Amino acid sequence: MTGLLGQDTRVIHKNYDWGKDDAWNPIWSTAVDRTEILDDELSIRLKNTKPQFLALFFERKQVIRFANQEDILAFGRFTLPESLDPPYDGREIPWAEKGAPVRPLWFNVRLDHFVARIIRPDGTWGEVGAFIQVDQNMVRTFQTMERAWTYVLDLQAIAPGDVVEVRWKYMVPYDVNANHTRGWRGFQWMDNWARSTSWRIFFHDELPILHQQVSLRYHVKHGLSFRTSTFYALKEDGDVTTVTWENHDLPGCMNEVNARPGADLPHVDVTLAPEDLRYWRRDRVSGLPFQQPYWLYVLRRREERAIWWQRVGMKNLPDRQNELFNEFVERTTIGIPEEATAQKMETLHNYIAEHFAYKNDSLWYQEVDLKLARIGDQVSDERIREISRYDLYSKMVHGVNAGYSTAYLMDERIGIMDDGWMTPMWDSDFLIGVKDDQQVLWMHPKRGPVGLWANELPFYWQGTSALLMTSELLVADIPSPPLFLELPEAMPGMDVRVLETDLQVATGTGNSRARSRVLLSGQFSTLGRSDYLLGAMDPQVDPRYGAVLDGALLKGDGAWQMRSNASVAPYRFQAMRDAAFNGSVLIEGNDVRSLDLSSCIGHAAPEGFLATDRDLPFYWDFTQTDRSIIELHFDHPVEFLNLSDLNATFKTPSADLVRTVTSDAPDHLRVESLLQVHELREEVKDAAALQPLIAAALAKDLVLKFPPPPPPPPPRIAAQPCSPPPPPPPPRSCSHPRQRLLQIRDQQFRILQTDV
Known part of the structure; x- marks a missing residue:
């Protein structure tokens, strides 16, 4: 990309003419105890008609009343260009960083x-005044890595209660590389022409808006x-059209937990199609453009390259790369009938998903690694490169004499793809579909540490609308309307997880030993088994779908041992692990001991849900049955103090949770928590019932309390060995004759008794 035109920060120091209009509106005089946007005006203008001069100008004025210091820190920072579509612009933000600012990542912004x-x-x-810095974000385009610049501005000297008017304006060029993009390789010069074709404008914000006007x-x-x-x-003024929307009293709901603004909030879908020569094509018969x-x-x-791979598959004298590839296909499919192409x-596909290593090709996109793809070497080395995901599968399909279609995907949490909004499509993920009798075998080329089995789709693709591309459309002269299809959904009742933890608790030392077992089925296997196998999982989903019990087990002590891993629905997965428990009996006083068991409960419930001022419905990810079981065995009898307090039962129209804590012996305790989700959507009116259910699912209150063990008995003093009795004293000699005779008689009597 030529020229970095978006780094001039001197504009914030220039004088600005505020005009002579009244700064204050009397309706703003009524203060409330919240931070809110009193007035919001957004103007979007497209200027110049030729693509090489076309530019989008975004100009905005906001009047904000700041209620407290916390909101000043949160909303006194502005990032430009701003995001008008936070759900889509934040699609690549990992789950662990959901609070990070969302940026549209336009190129060359001024x-x-x-x-x-x-x-x-x-x-x-x-x-x-304002502090300013310019952040640089690397954006991966179709074939390169490009820089997107973002202005970060922090207001100075703002205090609670201040009403601040903020104005900004920036320009987004359509194509600053126009001189380089007219040839057949023009698509490699990525600019905003590739990112502005299909976009959305949302009216709502994280803050409430009392009055708003948006014009296009x-x-x-x-x-x-x-x-x-x-x-x-x-x-309408001649060829120029101005569209204006006016809104009042918009709630601040864009950042609500597990909401889906694309489904529940009003917005505008915009498609831009200027007379750009790159989109022109000639009819092969008439030659008309x-x-x-x-x-x-x-x-x-x-x-x-789809047609090219079809021709390569028919070569009679294959080169070295084709020989390696054909050997891989024959070796992997040996014994399968020739006509069973889907099988x-x-x-x-399943062999690639299980055995191949994925390479993200970051060096290739940075133009450091300039080597060719060499698909034959890839399959021989059992690796799949990001740049070869489509080519490898296209070549495989033709190698087994099958036809295929490509389905381009949209995360249902972001929105629904249709002819009104399809996104720019350059970075949309895809599936390869092969006809299998009366159905379609869908395969997702591996894009992570662990791949998906054939016909296995994560919840955010199941049942969604996908854009279909066929070989006929690739070569058709007259373009047909976009063709959409609905992807398959899983059978009800398949999404099951069971977590079992057996704890041996030594109350004296406070240490415990754990044996954990997991059973995953359906979406729990799709999303979580990679965490048990390789310690990595899909970064776009809740990590509690993964090896959630790792938090309960001592790090570095043992590893998960896989027991089964099925490649057919419902994709059952089993594993177990023995390790020291990452927790101990804590002393809360002279008479109470506690043991935190919350880490053994693995329900995937979101943090931070509040029923207060909730404005959008809450969405569960998928219907599910999620059970966590804890068996505690103590080294001697224990009197439990709070068992009844730990039991919980909560219910909403779409879900219910039951937690039971029972003891059938003084040294044994069983905890079972069961979360069942029957429907995906929880209405706003049910938010008050949903909040305690989510809190119970997170189980932060699951702390067992019991008295300390009885003191050990004092040590016993060992008895000394007994000494033999002293010998009888020698008979005393008597000088009297009679006494002497009596002594002799007694001696003789004893001798006689002994003889008898």
């Missing part, structure tokens, strides 16, 4: 001005079309 002032009810005002101005030659479910005003839709241009570029593809 900041025209950013100013702020504190306004007062008496009409006076004072300007506010464009020329007829821009080829802009929009779709919206809200009322708008339309003004016509403009193809952008999505067809993108998919033809992404699948441009062959399933076998090949």
Whole structure:
């Protein structure tokens, strides 16, 4: 990409003409104990009609009342360009970083001005300065890594209660590389032409908005079309059209936990199709030029080697790479009938998913690793490269004499793909579909440490609308409307997880030993088994779907041992592990001991859910049956103090949770927590019932209390060995004759008794 045009920070120091209009509106005088946007005006203008000069100008004015210092820190920072579609722009943010700022990552943005002032009810005002920095984000495009620059501005000297007016304007060029993008390799010069074809505008924000006006101005030659479910005003001035939306009292709900704004909030879907030469194509019969839709241009570029791989598969004298590839196919599918093409593809795909190593090719995108893909070497080395995911499967399908279709995907948590909003499509993930009798065998080329089995889809793709591309569309002269299909869903009742933990507790030392067993089925296996196998999982989902018991087991002590891993639905997976328990008996006083068991409960419930001021429905990820069982065995009898307090039962229209804590012996305790989700959607009116259910699912209150063990008995003193009795004293001699005779008689009597 040429020139980095978005780094000039001097504009924040330039003088700005605020105009002569009144700064204060009397309706703002009624203060409330919350931070809110009092007035919001957004103007989007498309200027110039030729693609090489086309630019999008975003200009905004916001009046914000800050209620407290915490909100000043959170909302006194502005990132430009701003995100008008947070669900889509934040699609690559890992689950663990969901609070990170969402950025649209436009290229070559030019900041025209950013100013702020504190306004007062008496009409006076004072300007506010801002600290500025420019962040650099690397964006992976179709074939390169490009830089996107983001301005980060922090307001200075803001205090609680201040009403601040902020204004900014920036320009997003359509194509600053126009001179380099006219040839057949023009698609390699990625710019905003590849990111502005299909986008959305959301009206809501994280803060409540009392009044808002959004306007969109464009020329007829821009080829802009929009779709919206809200009322708008339309003004036409020759070839220029201005569309205006006005809203009042919008709640601040864009960041609500497990909400789906794309499904429940009003927004505008925008499609931009200027007269760009890259989209023009000639009819092969008449030679007449016509403009193809952008999505067809993108998919033809992404699948441009499909016909080539078909021809390569028919070569009679294959080269070395083809020989290696054909050997891999024959070796893997040996014994499968020639006509069973779907079975062959399933076998090949499952082998790749289980054994191949995935390489993300970051060096290739940075133009450091310039080596060719060499698919034959890849299959021989059992690895799959990011740049070869489509090519490898296209070559495999033709290698087994089967046809295929490609389905381009959309995460249902972001929105639904249709002809009104399809996204730019350059980075959309895809599936390869092969006909299997009356059905379709869907395969996702491996894109992580552990691959998906054939026909295995994560919940955010199941049942969603996908854009279908076939070999006929790739070569058709007259473009047809986009073809969508609904991906299959799993059978009900397949999504089951059982976590069992057997704890041997030594109350004296406070140490415990754990034996854990897991059974995963359906989505729990799809999302979580990679964490048990390799310690890594899909970063876009809740980590509690993974090896959640790792938090209960001492790190480095033992490893998960796989017992089974099925490649057919419901993809059952079993594993077990023996390790020291990562917790101990704590002393809470002279008379109470405690043991925290929350780490042994693995329900995937979100943190931070609050029923207060909830405005959007809550969505579970999928219907499920999730059971956690803890068996505790103590080294001597224990009197449990709070068993009844640990029992819990909560229910909503879509889910229920039951936790039971029972003891059938003084040295044994059983804890069982069962979460069942029957429907995905929880309505706003049920939020009050949902909050305690989620809190019980997180089980932070699951702390067992019992008295200390009785003191050990005092040590016994060992008895000394007995000494023999002293010998009888010698007979005393008597001088008297009679006494002497008596002594002799007694001696004789004893002798006689002994003889008898």
